[in-house]
Amino acid sequence: xxxxxxxxxxxxxxxxAELADEWRAIARACPRWMLEDRQGEVVLIDSWFGDPxxxxxxxxxxxxxxxxRALHCDAGSALAEVxxxxxxxxxxxxxxxxxxELFRAMGLAEPAPPAK
Numbered sequence: 001x002x003x004x005x006x007x008x009x010x011x012x013x014x015x016x017a018e019l020a021d022e023w024r025a026i027a028r029a030c031p032r033w034m035l036e037d038r039q040g041e042v043v044l045i046d047s048w049f050g051d052p053x054x055x056x057x058x059x060x061x062x063x064x065x066x067x068x069r070a071l072h073c074d075a076g077s078a079l080a081e082v083x084x085x086x087x088x089x090x091x092x093x094x095x096x097x098x099x100x101e102l103f104r105a106m107g108l109a110e111p112a113p114p115a116k
Contacts, residue, residue, distance in 0.1 A: 024077060042056040
C-alpha cells in the first residue's frame with residue numbers, strides 16, 4: 001500500500017507538493033548534458049564543460065540513452081511543476097498545460113507555437 005493511500009485529499013495534495021519540491025531540487029542540481037555516440041558507446045557529456053559524465057555499455061545502452069535524453073534537467077523541472085500543480089489542486093487547464101510543457105521538454109511533443 002502506498003504512503004498516500006490512507007491520507008485525506010488535502011494531506012495528499014500537500015505531500016505531493018512537498019515531493020515535487022524535492023524533485024525540483026534534484027533536477028535543478030543536475031548538470032545539463034547531451035548524448036554522443038562514440039564508437040558504439042553512448043556517452044553523456046557535460047554541456048557546459050564538455051567532460052564525459054557517464055558511458056553506457058551493453059545491449060540496453062540505446063534505450064538508456066533515450067531515457068537520459070528525455071529526462072534531462074529541464075524535463076525534470078517541468079515534471080516537478082506538474083507534480084506541484086497536482087499537489088496544489090491545480091485546475092484542469094493548468095495541469096494539462098504543464099503536462100504539455102513536460103512532454104515538450106522531454107522532446108516527446110512539438111514545441112509550442114509562437115505567441116501571436
